[in-house]
Amino acid sequence: MAIIILAVIMASVLIVPAYASNITITVQKEDIVVKMVLSLRQNMTDFPNQTNTLNMAQDPKLSSAFADGIRKVEPKATMSDLTLTFNATRHSLNVTAQMRITGVSDRRGDIAAVSTTWKAFNVSADLRSGNFSYNMVGRRYLRPVVDYYVNASKFQNNPNATIKGVNFLLNQTQVVPSSDEANTVGNFTILDFRPLNVSIDKWSRTYSLPNDTTTWRYTPTPLLGAAVKSQQLNASRYISANLGYDAEISVTGLARASGDSILLDVGTGWEEWVMMGVVVLAIVAAVVIQILYRGRRKAIRLGRR
Numbered sequence: 001m002a003i004i005i006l007a008v009i010m011a012s013v014l015i016v017p018a019y020a021s022n023i024t025i026t027v028q029k030e031d032i033v034v035k036m037v038l039s040l041r042q043n044m045t046d047f048p049n050q051t052n053t054l055n056m057a058q059d060p061k062l063s064s065a066f067a068d069g070i071r072k073v074e075p076k077a078t079m080s081d082l083t084l085t086f087n088a089t090r091h092s093l094n095v096t097a098q099m100r101i102t103g104v105s106d107r108r109g110d111i112a113a114v115s116t117t118w119k120a121f122n123v124s125a126d127l128r129s130g131n132f133s134y135n136m137v138g139r140r141y142l143r144p145v146v147d148y149y150v151n152a153s154k155f156q157n158n159p160n161a162t163i164k165g166v167n168f169l170l171n172q173t174q175v176v177p178s179s180d181e182a183n184t185v186g187n188f189t190i191l192d193f194r195p196l197n198v199s200i201d202k203w204s205r206t207y208s209l210p211n212d213t214t215t216w217r218y219t220p221t222p223l224l225g226a227a228v229k230s231q232q233l234n235a236s237r238y239i240s241a242n243l244g245y246d247a248e249i250s251v252t253g254l255a256r257a258s259g260d261s262i263l264l265d266v267g268t269g270w271e272e273w274v275m276m277g278v279v280v281l282a283i284v285a286a287v288v289i290q291i292l293y294r295g296r297r298k299a300i301r302l303g304r305r
Helices: 002-015 060-073 137-153 180-188 270-304
Strands: 023-027 030-041 052-055 080-088 090-104 105-108 109-113 161-172 205-206 211-217 224-232 236-243 245-252 256-258 260-266
Touching: 060 080, 080 161, 137 161, 137 180, 137 224, 161 180, 180 224
Parallel strands: 023 245
Antiparallel strands: 023 030, 030 090, 030 236, 052 080, 080 090, 105 109, 109 260, 161 224, 205 211, 211 245, 224 236, 256 260
16 A cells, blocks of 8 residues: 555656746846756656766857757847756756857947847757767657557557557646657757747736846746556556746846847936036035035124124
């Protein structure tokens, strides 16, 4: 009984999408720093244990894959300082990437309009480290497992079949045709940010007065939430693969959004100097008036004597 309970608990853990992943975008007027932390959890297959850190100089294909993906969405954007680290274990793949984006800010008088259209880019290339494909995970590792169950489902009513029933699920609970599941899993890539194709003015916005920071947050539909539930001769089996992420964009100061642009006040500063000068002159004038007033009263008192 204890073993059954443990199995149920483990299955329920795998059902829940992995929301430890997050995309953080920090706007710094002329450039943007982007950090992507992505965590795939699955029990469909066994990944090889492997860890590696790559950068633009070491892997030109990595650099061109990111640059091409971003350029297709925002031709003006320039990507630099890209580094990527992945850590694969038996049932997980964690990918962390960081880069800098420039060329997406336009000055309109004292207002800078920073475009965020580029955020919904997709890296479709089969990026590899040695023999391990850390981006095209769906086609390389998960799709063959789903195909096995797709094939088995064709014989589930056969008396000699070892698998008596199969259900294919997307988004954890939605039963779908086997072909839909196979295509979704087969097309899945880790570095896919197209779910962020929602204009920034539709994200949740907050402003922190103590930190003087404006922040937008958004949680898109999970990138992958696929599962296969099968009834075998003497047991049932539930396998799944999940990846979802939250996204956050932050900028110093009070800012607003218009469509996919963030609008910042980047005045020259002359207004502040003028205001400061006005304040200083007012103080000096008040002091001078006070001195003259006291001097006149003193002269009047001396004259009475």
